[in-house]
Amino acid sequence: MDQDDKSQVESVEDVDVDAALDELRAEEHRRLLRTAVLTLIIASALGFVGWWMATNTDTLFRPNLQVEAGEQEVLAVTNDPVCRGIIDQVTAIAADYEEREIFIEENVLGDDEANVDQVRETAAAFRSRHREVSEQVEGAVLRERVFRRQLNDWFGFMDNEFRILEEMADRQLKILRGEDVPEPEGAWVNMPSLRDRVLLTIDENFHAFRLWHQVGLHPCGAAPEGVTPWTPQG
Template sequence: MSDHNGNENPQMSDDSPEFDRMLDSIEKAESARKRKGLIFLLIGLIIGAGIFALAFMFRDEVFGPAVDIEEGQQEVIAKTDDPQCRDMIAQVQDLSDRYFKLEPKIEDKLLSEDAAAIQEIRDEVARLQQRLDEIEEFSGEANLRFDESRAQLKEWFDYVELELSFIDRLAREQLAKLEDAKLEDAKLKEEGEPAKEDGTADKAGEEADKKPEGIVVEKGEATKKKEKAEAAKEKKSKKTPEERKQGALVAIHDAFQKFRVWHSSSLHPCGEADEGETPWRPKNETRDSQ
């Protein structure tokens, strides 16, 4: 092949080393360009994600406060700002904290042989009951938002009082059992008679002398078996002290949780503050205004 001056130039063959080096150089340059583009893309994505995260964290400062949400909250507070009602709720919350602190001790010690611990439970339950009565009396001054709220509140106070009385009754019964066992041991020591393993005297010979003979004996034995089965059935149908304890614990625990739900729902039970009365405000809002 010749150029325009008539000189001949050799044509580069596809198999020549020069052609291979040229292709290799082009491929390397293209690969480097792609890698550089990918790196810039990743850097851009990271920077963009960081800016988005910062904007989300400081959205109130960057974009201003969420006016609609804040106004909605203020409207709810204005309709439920009765100070007595809000104070009553806070008092019940304090009472629930005291009960939940006592709950593990009731679980472990109520039916134990530790008379001192059982008496401590009785004393604290009595204080809880007294505080519950005080809060219930105070709740009469609260303005409630709905007509049914007053009945719901009274029912709740009565229910918790009843379940606390069950706890106290179990404590009294357990203390009485411990006292009876103590007196029995003292009596046996005084009489100088060793206690039987089953706690009963051996009256087998005496009972044998009293048994009549013949068919009457068979009839009597059948009657005894029937009475024994009925007694076992009756005992089985009754709840044990442990079952009664667990039932009361669950009932009181659930009652305090339901009270929390009662005043945390969208339909808050508190009403508006009376005219001329200082309305209730959230603690954080009170601090901000000072």
């Protein structure tokens, strides 16, 4: 390689190096700019949080007395112990049913005689518990007349669904024991479908009951004079 060619190569290399250095400097400048902007954003956010906490310190860790006062006012006119007791008992029944629902679903039409018999007894027990609670409806103080009819209808619906489960388990037991059973008719022709419908209806009815006393006007009235009012537990 002669002297001119060597000079040209060195010149090209110098240009490439300079270009690379310029690109690095530009990238470093962009990085610093991004860091500065991000720092500014974080500082602004922290500043706002600090200002908000400083101006709300008095109420930040203190109960909302206005809300509590409102709840006490509502409780004072909805504390009939019979009505509130009905709600508490049905809530407990719903929790117990939820624990047993899968067992009922899996065994009401199963092949294990002991498990099917347990389903029958469980359904009968739920019917009995609902019946006992329903007998208290007439003595409850309710804020609207329609609420009593709604309660009576609801207990009637639940009794019907658990009756079907009880009869379904009883029929399955007879089949397992080789006893004669009548030919199924109507919805009873497809037993698995009937079982699923009944279980779904029970779930929906419990959900409807929760909505009945949690959404809108509370159904319970005030405790009668001379009667110890209901108070929340815990």
